[in-house]
Amino acid sequence: MLYSLLRPLLFQMEPERAHHFTLNMIRRLHTLGLSRLIQPNINTTPTTIMGIEFPNRVGLAAGLDKNGEYIDALAALGFGFIEIGTITPRPQAGNPQPRMFRLPQAQAIINRMGFNNHGVEQLVENVKKSHYKGILGINIGKNADTPMEKATEDYLICLRKVYPYASYITANISSPNTKNLRQLQDSTELGGLLSALKEEQKKLAEQHRKYVPIVLKIAPDLNSEQIKAIAELLLHYTFDGVIATNTTVSRDAVQGLKHGDEAGGLSGAPVREASTAVIMQLAEHLKGEVPIIGAGGILSGEHAQQKIAAGASLVQLYSGLIYRGPALVKESIKALNALGTSN
Ligand SMILES: Cc1cc2nc3c(=O)[nH]c(=O)nc-3n(C[C@H](O)[C@H](O)[C@H](O)COP(=O)(O)O)c2cc1C
Structure with missing residues (x-):
């Protein structure tokens, strides 16, 4: 309700400005103790x-809270879990602006942010300052200027630094905005990365006396053989989970629209089907052994249900929040409640 009044104003602003404006507003409401105005009040059954x-x-x-600066305020919107990042070992500016575009007719976003972030050490400081006690995912990546042959080292640096503070850690190898990053999805490269992450996780689990799951985030632009090969590696290395999916490089759904030919990753409604198709294929190969987190184009409770029906155990929202506002969180929780806990 509140958001439908605010949205026309936000959509007048340059998208990245609107992004910061909205996050600061949510944080201010939270600091003033007013977040209950937007906070959903719904009973849910926890899922393990x-x-x-x-x-x-x-x-x-x-990607919405790359540095973990808004965790408490975002948590007040009712999310069951919050993923911050992508963070890289060293701070980096990302691509030149403008680098985020709205395509309202398609209920879509194109972004080529390029992992703009304040670096892993700052993120850890921000997490330490937050009061959030819920489930926190920390998404890690590589610096743009780290050569590809040293990519694994960047993931390991971040893994070690965030390990004590994360409920789970996501290795993001699917952003289209860091040159050659998606190469890591090729099975020849991926085996090495997964094995290094699992080996380090074992050491860290002993050192910190806690086991923090690691999940892999993949793209929607993979063919059936690639999906099968990734699933086999996830099973082989007993990976803890997989997020399907990141944004797409396809532009089929936005041809001819304003900003439709901007470079970057496309998210929102146009990526929904492709993401769901990846979830279905993963589910077929993984047979429940590696849980799937579904993301991509959820703009309604029904879309959230579709991800679960395809084989996901959890879902994540981003672009839908820009188009629907915080009401989408409540709507999605309710829709998944209606499915019961068996799914
Ligand atoms: C502006 C923007 C920035 C993003 N940044 C990241 C990021 O840093 N790391 C990441 O793993 N995914 C990032 N994503 C991808 C989202 O997390 C999500 O996987 C994708 O947008 C599909 O979901 P959606 O259609 O609900 O947005 C970003 C998406 C958007 C729109």
């Missing part, structure tokens, strides 16, 4: 996935 008890199955996707 990857050994973690999630209060509900609707999470915030990575």
Whole structure:
């Protein structure tokens, strides 16, 4: 309700400005103790996935709070889990602006942010300062200027630094905005990365006396053979989970629209079907052994249900929040409640 009044004003602003404006407003409301105005009040049944008890199955996707600066305020919107990042070892500016575009006719966003972030050390400081006690995912990546042959080292640096503070950690190898990053999805490269992450996780689990699951985030632009090969590696390395999916490089759905030919990753409604198709194929190969977190084009409760029906155990939202506002969180939680806990 509140958001439908605000949206026309926000959509007048340059998208990245509107992004910061909205996050600061949510934080101010929270600091003033007014977040209950937007906070959903719904009973949910907790679900245990990857050994973690999630209060509900609707999470915030990575990229909205890259540095973990708004965790408490975002948590007040009712999410069952929050994923911050993508963070890289060293701070980096990302691509030149403008680098985020709205395509309202398609209920879509194109972004080529390029992992703009304040670096892993700052993120850890921000997490330490937050009061959030819920489920926190921390999404890690590589610096743009780290050569591809040293990519694994960047993931390991971030893994070690965030390990004590995360409920789970996401290795993001699917952003289209860091040159050659998606190469890591090729099975020849991926085996090495997954094995290094699992080996380090074992050491860290002993050192910190806690096991933090690691999940892999993949793209929607993979063919059936690639999906099968990734699933086999996830099973082989007993990976803890997989997020399907990131944004797409396809432009089929937005041809001819304003901003439709901007470079970057396309998200929102046009990526929905492709993401769901990846979830279905993963589910077929993984047979329930590796949980799937579904993201991509959820703009209604029904879309959230579709991800669960395809085989996801949890869902995440991003672009839908820009088009629908915080009401989408409540709607999605309710829709998944209606499915019961068997799904
Ligand atoms: C502006 C923007 C920035 C994003 N940044 C990241 C990121 O840093 N790391 C990441 O793993 N995904 C990032 N994503 C991808 C989302 O987390 C999500 O996987 C994708 O947008 C599909 O979901 P959606 O259609 O609900 O937005 C970003 C998406 C958008 C729109």
